Amino acid sequence: MIIETEGLTKRYGRRRGIDDVTLGIDQGEIFGFLGPNGAGKTTTIRTLLGHLRPTAGRARIFGHDVTANPVAIHRRLGYLPGEFGLYDRLTGAQTADYFAHLYGGVDRGYRNRLMERLGVDPGRRFRELSKGNKQKVGLVVAFQHRPDLLILDEPTSGLDPLVQQEFHALVREARDEGRTVFLSSHVLSEVEAVCDRVALIRDGRIVRTGSVESLRDLAHHQVLLRFAGDVPVAAFENLPGVSDVQVTGRTLRLRVGGPMTPVVRAAAAYDLLDFESREPGLEETFLRAYQAAS
Numbered sequence: 001m002i003i004e005t006e007g008l009t010k011r012y013g014r015r016r017g018i019d020d021v022t023l024g025i026d027q028g029e030i031f032g033f034l035g036p037n038g039a040g041k042t043t044t045i046r047t048l049l050g051h052l053r054p055t056a057g058r059a060r061i062f063g064h065d066v067t068a069n070p071v072a073i074h075r076r077l078g079y080l081p082g083e084f085g086l087y088d089r090l091t092g093a094q095t096a097d098y099f100a101h102l103y104g105g106v107d108r109g110y111r112n113r114l115m116e117r118l119g120v121d122p123g124r125r126f127r128e129l130s131k132g133n134k135q136k137v138g139l140v141v142a143f144q145h146r147p148d149l150l151i152l153d154e155p156t157s158g159l160d161p162l163v164q165q166e167f168h169a170l171v172r173e174a175r176d177e178g179r180t181v182f183l184s185s186h187v188l189s190e191v192e193a194v195c196d197r198v199a200l201i202r203d204g205r206i207v208r209t210g211s212v213e214s215l216r217d218l219a220h221h222q223v224l225l226r227f228a229g230d231v232p233v234a235a236f237e238n239l240p241g242v243s244d245v246q247v248t249g250r251t252l253r254l255r256v257g258g259p260m261t262p263v264v265r266a267a268a269a270y271d272l273l274d275f276e277s278r279e280p281g282l283e284e285t286f287l288r289a290y291q292a293a294s
């Protein structure tokens with residue numbers, strides 16, 4: 001196992017950080033760590049990296065205890081923090097060079113390809129970069145020495161959709177080379193798109209671990225349909241995956257789990273003026289799924 005934690009707990013004084021986190025991540029997995037803001041993702045990651053000392057429990061990476069042997073771990077690790085930065089005056093290329101030296105040099109061809117694929121402008125000073133562009137330099141730094149394990153804290157926040165796709169491709173390539181990826185996210189659809197397995201964290205505790213397919217019951221969309229004329233609610237209420245149908249005048253709001261086809265087919269039978277579909281935030285999704293448990 002590449003990452004192994006047992007009852008990992010971190011309290012900030014009397015405040016909760018994480019509580020009893022037990023995880024096992026195998027070589028060659030893309031593992032998603034999914035939770036709303038404040039759930040404990042960063043705390044878990046920083047404890048794994050040895051930046052924070054656990055209050056209780058233990059964690060091992062590559063078989064080494066994270067508190068006892070951080071150097072042996074860090075040589076083989078690529079890490080993207082939530083807010084990546086070094087010195088404001090350095091350019092993207094200089095920043096990547098700085099970290100490359102720490103690892104005793106990197107394959108420059110690979111480094112340059114990473115920069116190209118992610119669209120990093122190597123000559124720009126760090127202070128002139130937007131959050132997304134800083135994030136891209138951070139990704140180059142995490143990947144450039146081809147580490148055995150990548151730990152990425154909310155890697156796609158601030159990236160535009162095309163760069164996100166390129167990032168997903170890089171992650172899959174790393175996995176196909178037998179490397180391991182642990183990434184945190186607060187977006188369900190992103191974890192669904194790229195991860196093999198996932199753990200859900202809420203209020204500092206793991207509420208579920210499983211294959212990405214096992215998230216199906218959580219994934220849903222809020223759909224709004226606006227029609228030119230009156231529409232019988234019954235035409236939608238009993239469709240597969242549909243629940244919580246609400247009607248305001250000629251507007252229907254409904255919750256759809258699973259494929260959208262039945263709703264689109266039913267809507268097409270009427271004069272449809274507008275169709276909106278959005279993925280609700282994870283807070284809303286978790287609240288719904290875990291209300292009974294809390």
Ligand SMILES: Nc1ncnc2c1ncn2[C@@H]1O[C@H](COP(=O)(O)OP(=O)(O)OP(=O)(O)O)[C@@H](O)[C@H]1O
Pocket residue numbers: 012015016017018035036037038039040041042043044082186
């Ligand atoms: N240095 C600290 N001192 C006190 N409490 C902290 C500290 N860092 C984090 N916390 C608390 O620990 C809990 C978990 O925070 P953490 O940053 O790990 O969550 P997260 O899932 O990474 O959220 P986000 O996506 O917002 O970064 C929160 O309740 C937070 O307020």
